[in-house]
Amino acid sequence: MGVRIINDAKLILNLKRGSEKEINYTLEYLYKSNFPVIERFITANSGSSEDAKDVFQDALITFYQNLKHKDLVLTCSISTYLYSVSRNLWLKKLKRSKNLTKMEDFEDFMSVDDEKPISKEAFKVLESVFSEISEKCIKVLTYFYFDNLSMKEIGRLTGYKSEQAVKNKKYKCMQELLRIITSSKKNELILRELIS
Amino acid sequence: MKEEYKRLELLESYISGKLKGNKKKEFEEQLDKDTMLKKDLDKMLVLQKVIRIKGRDELKNKLNIIHGKVIKDKKPKKVSNRSINEFINSLFDKYFSPYENLITVRSSKKEELQDSAMKAYGQGNYSEAVKLFKKILKDSQKNPSVLFYCGISLLELGKHNEAKNKFMKIIKLSDNPFTEKAEWYLGLSYLKGYNVDKAIKVFEGIDKDNSDYRTARNILNKLKDI
Numbered sequence: 001m002g003v004r005i006i007n008d009a010k011l012i013l014n015l016k017r018g019s020e021k022e023i024n025y026t027l028e029y030l031y032k033s034n035f036p037v038i039e040r041f042i043t044a045n046s047g048s049s050e051d052a053k054d055v056f057q058d059a060l061i062t063f064y065q066n067l068k069h070k071d072l073v074l075t076c077s078i079s080t081y082l083y084s085v086s087r088n089l090w091l092k093k094l095k096r097s098k099n100l101t102k103m104e105d106f107e108d109f110m111s112v113d114d115e116k117p118i119s120k121e122a123f124k125v126l127e128s129v130f131s132e133i134s135e136k137c138i139k140v141l142t143y144f145y146f147d148n149l150s151m152k153e154i155g156r157l158t159g160y161k162s163e164q165a166v167k168n169k170k171y172k173c174m175q176e177l178l179r180i181i182t183s184s185k186k187n188e189l190i191l192r193e194l195i196s
Numbered sequence: 197m198k199e200e201y202k203r204l205e206l207l208e209s210y211i212s213g214k215l216k217g218n219k220k221k222e223f224e225e226q227l228d229k230d231t232m233l234k235k236d237l238d239k240m241l242v243l244q245k246v247i248r249i250k251g252r253d254e255l256k257n258k259l260n261i262i263h264g265k266v267i268k269d270k271k272p273k274k275v276s277n278r279s280i281n282e283f284i285n286s287l288f289d290k291y292f293s294p295y296e297n298l299i300t301v302r303s304s305k306k307e308e309l310q311d312s313a314m315k316a317y318g319q320g321n322y323s324e325a326v327k328l329f330k331k332i333l334k335d336s337q338k339n340p341s342v343l344f345y346c347g348i349s350l351l352e353l354g355k356h357n358e359a360k361n362k363f364m365k366i367i368k369l370s371d372n373p374f375t376e377k378a379e380w381y382l383g384l385s386y387l388k389g390y391n392v393d394k395a396i397k398v399f400e401g402i403d404k405d406n407s408d409y410r411t412a413r414n415i416l417n418k419l420k421d422i
Contacts, residue, residue, distance in 0.1 A: 024258070031262045057259045061252060118249060130250055131361030138250065138357070145244050146251020171201060177243055194249075195241045 008078050015067050020157065030060060034079055038086045047090060055093070059085040068148040122194060125187045132180050137173035144170060207240045257391055264392070281390060287418055288387050291411060294320075294348050295377060314345065322349040338365070340372040347381060356388035380408040383415070392419055 006029060014026040038059075039052040047055075059082050066072040074081055118126075130138060136158065143154045151163040160166045182188050209215040210223055227233055261280055268280075297318045313328035329346035332339065347362030363385060366378035379402055386395035396419055399412040406412075 027259065028262050028265070031259065032266055035263075035266060053263055057256060057263070060259060061255055064255065065252075123249075126246055126249060128361065128364065129246070131357050131364070135355060135357055141247045142251035142254060145247040146255075167201070171204065174204070174243060177246070178239060181242070181246070182239075191242050191246060192238070194245045195238065 008074070011078060012067065012074070015064060027060070027064075030078065030082070031056075034060075034082050037079075038083060041083070041087065042090055045090065046094065051090070051093075055086050055089050056082075058089055065146075068146075118194060122190050125190050129177070129180050129187065129191075133173065133176055136169070137176060140166065140169050141173050141177070203236070204240075207237055210237070211240060211244065257389075260393060261390060284387060284390055284392070287415065288384060291415060292351065292384050292388075294352060295344070295381075297345070310342065313342075317345050317349055322352045325349040326353065338369055340366050340369055340374045340378075344374040344378060344381075347378070347385075351381065351385055351388060354388070356385045360385040360389075376403075376406045376408070379406065380412065383412065387415075395419065 006026075011026050011030065014022040018026065035052075035056050038056045039049065042052040042055060043049065062085055063072075063078070063082060076084075139158055140154060143149045143157060144151075149157070151166045155161070155163060155166045158166070158169075160169060181191055206215070206223065210220070215223060227237065264280055294317070297314055309328060309332055313325050313332065316322075316325040316328060326346060326349045329342050329349065332342050333346065336342070343362045343366050347359045347366075350356075350359035350362065360382060363378040363382040366372065366374050367382065369375075379398060383395050383398035383402070386392075386398060396416060399416050399419075402409055402412040
């Protein structure tokens, strides 16, 4: 990887509309340029290197999701954004661990974005459910719902020849996923908790 | 098909907030009256949530690999300049080999399907083997030997997620002759998917009594360099 500096606008463009290669390259670049500073902040504030890794990765993922889904418009630099998000996440975590026994501080259990943290049990169920559908289905579905790509782009990445073919595949995969989830009452209940 | 597609698109546009004004009102009114629609909406919400969590998890795996690269650049280089993925690939290739088929050929009609499957497996015709194994599994989902060879065939084909599923099933079943080997192959499946953290967890969990204990320790030492 070169040492040259890439400007923010280009980085954002890569993430929003780039190829898989460009996205990977950009993530690596952002990681290399921003992780050291954030690691220093966290280790200087009662955190371990492991904490720094978790927090930074959450911040980077949040950045990615906001870009892809909420059409984020930055009024500061990417570095400042990542630093602020990391700092907020870390401070909330610190507060939470200090107040673990106080019920009135329940608010602190909510994470920075509106996402509820998911239980280990739910995650296990999720893993087993996904191990039963094909890799291709996982790709198509996550490209659509997580990466927020257009049908055209998904077609290009997965080798389907038309938008309609992608739509068909997506529909089939959704049905399959639904079938697997509902085939076990227990699993269905556990996963339902995620939307409560 | 068209009807169902339209329904799906309607639900999606409502959830994403694209449905607005009168159309939105109409939909919400219908939602109050139609319990099936409400149920479908809930199902859709669960599906979308679950897919997003999976997507996020895959991104996290990617970042973990990048993390390894970034950390490695700070340490004195123990591993050569090859990329992490190449390293993992070579590690996988070094340690993965299909388990030798020791099941003798049976002659009853019921076992014909299993025989054909094992034959295909023995010949290295893994796609055919998988097809046949899956057929058998439709009726006997918990057959450990079928799960085992199916898993290995899937791993040969690079389908590490599906392979993982088979090995996990074997491990969940009560003690059977394939449990130990299944743990080993589960670790390799994670490795194939570049999921180093999980691979490490699995290899660390391999018991001293397990015949693959030494090799698992070897792999662990190599993985810790990443």
